[in-house]
Amino acid sequence: MAGMAPQPALAADALFDLLMPLSQLVIGILVLAAVVVSVHRLIQRGPSRMGGAMLLAGGAVVCIAVVSYLFQTF
DSSP: OTTOOOOOOOHHHHHHHHHHHHHHHHHHHHHHHHHHHHHHHHHHHOTTTHHHHHHHHHHHHHHHHHHHHHHHHO
16 A cells, blocks of 8 residues: 555654653662662671672663663664
8 A cells, every 4th residue: 555644643652752751761860769779778788798789789780771772672
């Protein structure tokens, strides 16, 4: 059907496109707050637990980055 015109954009799609960056900003702020609180608690516990905890936190950050990249590409 070569003569078909593209469908007009819906208002809901435009609203979602505007809200998507806002939701990513809110999620980023919440993640940053959680990281700051957890690092503060790690510093209070001392260096004996920091090695494993930093590996765990680094792994979580990498996993979140990979999942968010995969969701952006699809």
